[in-house]
Amino acid sequence: MCRGLIGKKLGMTVVFSSEGKYVPVTVVKIGPCTVTQIKTGETDGYNALQLGFGGKKKTRVRRPDKGHLKKSGLESCEIIREFAVENPGEYALGQVLNAGIFTVGDRVDVSGTTKGRGFAGVIKRHGYSGGRKTHGSHCHRIPGSIGASAWPSRVFKGKKLPGHYGNEKQTMRNVEIVDIREQDNLILLKGAVPGPRSGLVSVCKPKITKK
Numbered sequence: 001m002c003r004g005l006i007g008k009k010l011g012m013t014v015v016f017s018s019e020g021k022y023v024p025v026t027v028v029k030i031g032p033c034t035v036t037q038i039k040t041g042e043t044d045g046y047n048a049l050q051l052g053f054g055g056k057k058k059t060r061v062r063r064p065d066k067g068h069l070k071k072s073g074l075e076s077c078e079i080i081r082e083f084a085v086e087n088p089g090e091y092a093l094g095q096v097l098n099a100g101i102f103t104v105g106d107r108v109d110v111s112g113t114t115k116g117r118g119f120a121g122v123i124k125r126h127g128y129s130g131g132r133k134t135h136g137s138h139c140h141r142i143p144g145s146i147g148a149s150a151w152p153s154r155v156f157k158g159k160k161l162p163g164h165y166g167n168e169k170q171t172m173r174n175v176e177i178v179d180i181r182e183q184d185n186l187i188l189l190k191g192a193v194p195g196p197r198s199g200l201v202s203v204c205k206p207k208i209t210k211k
Contacts, residue, residue: 004204006053054078112195116167170194
């Protein structure tokens, strides 16, 4: 069975469990995803499905991509990603996969791109407490001394300093699926997942290692 699908984060809400507990959830529109290519160990060296999700204007699709998508009956798609599969022979080009591959209670890994916050200081980026606000201090939000004195006369790698913050791939592991609305292609994931509203995410079953 295919291990994962592509989805779009719609936002957060809350639901009540059967025990009456208040559970915050993230709503993800998962699929439908179309199989655009089947990769096998004989031809590509590994088994995987290439899935297409979403759509965009036909005029924005490059000619090589049009030829590639035409084999699966698609005219355009927003994004293409690969997911591992044990037996690729069970699938066909153009086959549509949806939320039905998951079940309530499954634990999945959710990957997305975090919100981009541009160039940020140490207080926003690393959670520094900042300097004193009174007694004539002018050091409110600066990082302070970074230890580059006579020795070691340099700044060690990894020092927490201002810089680019966000817009990075992040994976949340073992996220529980609270509910599945298959007719609407929606899944409800417990807690928060990376990315802004309308951000693309990959929802994937964790790989089971054989002992």
